[in-house]
Amino acid sequence: MTGAAAERAEGDTGPRLDDLIEAERDIVARFDDVGLEVDFGALSVVSNIYRAASAIRRHMEQSVLGPEQLSWTAFVTLWVLWIWGEMEARHLAAEAGVTKGTLTGVLDTLERRGLVARRRHDDDRRLLSAGLTASGEELIRRLYPRFNAQEARIAALLSQDGRDAFASGLRELVRGLPLEDPS
C-alpha cells in the first residue's frame, strides 16, 4: 500500500472510502500512483464546496431567477436591500459580494427597471445610498418565498442529524475566510 492509504495508522479513522463519491475514489487511487503527498480531506472539502455552490447557483437561476429575468447578483442585491433597508453603495457591494464597479452596473439595471432608487447624500455628496422602491419590495416579497422553497429542497438533501453540524462547519469557514495572505 502506498500514498494516502499507507499513512493511515490503526486508530486513525481517515476518510471512509465507502462515503466517497465515485470520482473521489478514483482520485485517491490516482494520487497513490502519482506519488505525491496530498491532503485528500482538504481537497475533497474545497472541491465539493465549489461543486455544490455552482450547482446551487445554476439551479436557482433556472428555477426561480430566470423566469423573472434576474441574475443571481441582481437578486442578492434586492434581497440585501430588503433585509437591511437602504444602504450606502460600498456596504451594499460588500454585502452582495461584488466589486463596486459591478454594483454600478447592477444598480443601473435595477434602477432602469424601477426596482431600486439611488439617493445622493446631502451631508457628504460623495456618498450614495440605494433602497428598494415599492415595486422592488413587491417583487422580492413575492419571489423570496419561492427561492427559499428551493433552498429548503436543497437543505433536505442533508441527513437530519448531520444538518446542524454541517451548518456549523460552514460558519467556521465563512468566519475564517478570507485567509491571511502569507502561505
Next chain:
Amino acid sequence: MTGAAAERAEGDTGPRLDDLIEAERDIVARFDDVGLEVDFGALSVVSNIYRAASAIRRHMEQSVLGPEQLSWTAFVTLWVLWIWGEMEARHLAAEAGVTKGTLTGVLDTLERRGLVARRRHDDDRRLLSAGLTASGEELIRRLYPRFNAQEARIAALLSQDGRDAFASGLRELVRGLPLEDPS
C-alpha cells in the same frame, strides 16, 4: 416545511443562536418583522456555501493561480487532465464544470501556452481528446502541492470533530444536485 422556529419541538436543539454569524442574527430578527415564514436553516446553508465558495476561489486565484497567470477554470482543466489522463472534450468539459463552448476557449489558451495538446480521433473524426504536454504536467506537478497546501489551511478552519461530518454533508449535497426541475 415552515419557519425554523416553528419546527423546533422540545428536545429539538435547532440552530443555536450563539453559533450564528452576526449577520445571521440580524436576518432572523428582520424576518420576524417582515412577517414571512422562512426556513432559516436552509437559507443559512445555501448562502454560506455560496459565500465560502466565492471566498475560496478568490483566495486561490490570488495566492496560487494569479502568479502563474492561470484562471480557476484553466487550473481545474489541467488538474483533471493530470489526474485522469487524456480525455474526450465533452467529458473534460463536464468534469471541469464548464460548457463545451467555454472549454474550446480554455483549450485554445492552454494549447497556445504549450500546456495541453489536442488530438483528433482517427476512428471517429468528430471526436477530440486533450492531454497534458510534458510542460503542462511539469506545471501542474509543481503547482498542485501549493494549491493543496492552501486547501489544507482552509480545511483547518474546521474543528477537528466536525470535519468528517462536514465532508459527508457536502457529499450528500453534491450527490443530490442538480435537483429535478419540478418545484
Next chain:
DNA sequence: TATTGTTATACTCTATAACTATA
C-alpha cells in the same frame, strides 16, 4: 491627499443557438 462612485479596458465564463464535419 484620500475617498466615493463612475467609467474604461481586457478577460473569463455563461446560455443559447447556428454552423461544420462527421457518423
Next chain:
DNA sequence: TATAGTTATAGAGTATAACAATA
C-alpha cells in the same frame, strides 16, 4: 438525423486602473 466540437452573440462578472467630485 443525430452528434462533437467550433463559432457567434449578448450578457454578467472579474481585476485593474484612471477619473471627477467631494472631503
